[in-house]
Amino acid sequence: QKEVEQNSGPLSVPEGAIASLNCTYSDRGSQSFFWYRQYSGKSPELIMFIYSNGDKEDGRFTAQLNKASQYVSLLIRDSQPSDSATYLCAVRTGAGSYQLTFGKGTKLSVIP
Amino acid sequence: SAVISQKPSRDICQRGTSLTIQCQVDSQVTMMFWYRQQPGQSLTLIATANQGSEATYESGFVIDKFPISRPNLTFSTLTVSNMSPEDSSIYLCSVTGSPYEQYFGPGTRLTVT
Numbered sequence: 001q002k003e004v005e006q007n008s009g010p011l012s013v014p015e016g017a018i019a020s021l022n023c024t025y026s027d028r029g030s031q032s033f034f035w036y037r038q039y040s041g042k043s044p045e046l047i048m049f050i051y052s053n054g055d056k057e058d059g060r061f062t063a064q065l066n067k068a069s070q071y072v073s074l075l076i077r078d079s080q081p082s083d084s085a086t087y088l089c090a091v092r093t094g095a096g097s098y099q100l101t102f103g104k105g106t107k108l109s110v111i112p
Numbered sequence: 113s114a115v116i117s118q119k120p121s122r123d124i125c126q127r128g129t130s131l132t133i134q135c136q137v138d139s140q141v142t143m144m145f146w147y148r149q150q151p152g153q154s155l156t157l158i159a160t161a162n163q164g165s166e167a168t169y170e171s172g173f174v175i176d177k178f179p180i181s182r183p184n185l186t187f188s189t190l191t192v193s194n195m196s197p198e199d200s201s202i203y204l205c206s207v208t209g210s211p212y213e214q215y216f217g218p219g220t221r222l223t224v225t
Contacts, residue, residue: 043202105154
């Protein structure tokens, strides 16, 4: 059974701080990893993907991957109230598969 | 990224009836998927909609309950059949862009009474 685990939160951070969101996965064959942001009542929006060990930066967002520890994280620097949303971690296993397994999401609240 | 539209955006249906949800993409895509998001939950994959062949269903989902059509590379439908209140969910279609990008439509919010 492929599992993706996230702390459900809520995670509260003050405006301007760094928000750290974590995700672990059970399938060692997992190939690529995705972070989606979902505002209440909206569909998920792709923020970042990562497939190599290490860090990947895009603006205020940094994704970190450690395949040995089966761990992926998302850092949001200079958090803004508009970042308040649920963040979903998704994992794709196998080079030939496009199917995603999602975690339950972490709700982030950025306090002005 | 592809632009995805879904119809209807929401509906309230009576138990025992069926609803067909449409997903339209503005460009040809190889892979289309249908997901369900139950209240307060994450996304669960229902099936992969294959063009020109039967859909591939995930464990716990069957064709009789969730028939899917994929007549071409830009369009798919999902039918929720013989509905019960437990089918109240948001239904989302998604498509792949590059191998590392998967995008979601706006969703169909279904309430079964």
